[in-house]
Amino acid sequence: MSEKVISFHYKLTNSKGDVLDSSEGKEALAFLTGSNQIISGLEKELMSMSVGDKKTVDVAAEEAYGPKHDDRIADVPREQFPEEVEVGMMFSTDPQGQSIVTVTAVSDDTVTIDANHPLAGEDLTFDVEITAVREATADEMAHGHAHGEGGVQH
Numbered sequence: 551m552s553e554k555v556i557s558f559h560y561k562l563t564n565s566k567g568d569v570l571d572s573s574e575g576k577e578a579l580a581f582l583t584g585s586n587q588i589i590s591g592l593e594k595e596l597m598s599m600s601v602g603d604k605k606t607v608d609v610a611a612e613e614a615y616g617p618k619h620d621d622r623i624a625d626v627p628r629e630q631f632p633e634e635v636e637v638g639m640m641f642s643t644d645p646q647g648q649s650i651v652t653v654t655a656v657s658d659d660t661v662t663i664d665a666n667h668p669l670a671g672e673d674l675t676f677d678v679e680i681t682a683v684r685e686a687t688a689d690e691m692a693h694g695h696a697h698g699e700g701g702v703q704h
C-alpha cells in the first residue's frame with residue numbers, strides 16, 4: 551500500500567482556548583500516513599485536505615489521547631523519589647523511557663503520580679494548514695516515520 555508524507559503547520563488549543571503547542575516559527579511538521587505518528591482524529595481530516603488548505607479541526611478526547619483513567623493515578627511513598635521532587639516533574643518508569651508519569655501532588659509522606667498522557671481527557675482543537683503532500687519513500691515506509699524537513703533526520 552502506498553502512503554503519503556503530509557507537512558502541515560498547526561496551532562493546538564484546548565477547550566478553554568489555551569494554546570498548548572504550535573509550529574509557529576518552526577518548520578511545518580511532517581508525518582507519514584498510516585503509521586500512528588499523529589492522533590487518528592487529526593490524521594483523518596488531514597488526509598482529505600490539499601496543499602494550501604486551512605481548517606479548524608476539533609478532535610474529541612476519545613480520538614485524541616483518550617479519556618483520563620483514575621486507576622492510572624497513584625500515591626507512592628515519598629522516599630522512592632529524589633529529595634527535590636516537585637509537582638510537574640516527569641519520570642519514566644521503564645528502562646526504555648516509554649511510560650512517563652507526572653507528579654501531580656507532593657506531601658510529607660507521599661507523592662501522587664499520574665500515568666495518564668498529559669492531554670488525556672482533553673478535547674483538542676487544531677488550526678492546521680497543509681504545506682506539502684508527497685508520496686512516501688520506501689525507507690520512510692520501512693521506518694514508520696517521515697524523513698527530511700519537519701520529520702526525523704537521520
Ligand SMILES: [Zn+2]
Binds near residue numbers: 697
Ligand atoms: Zn527513519
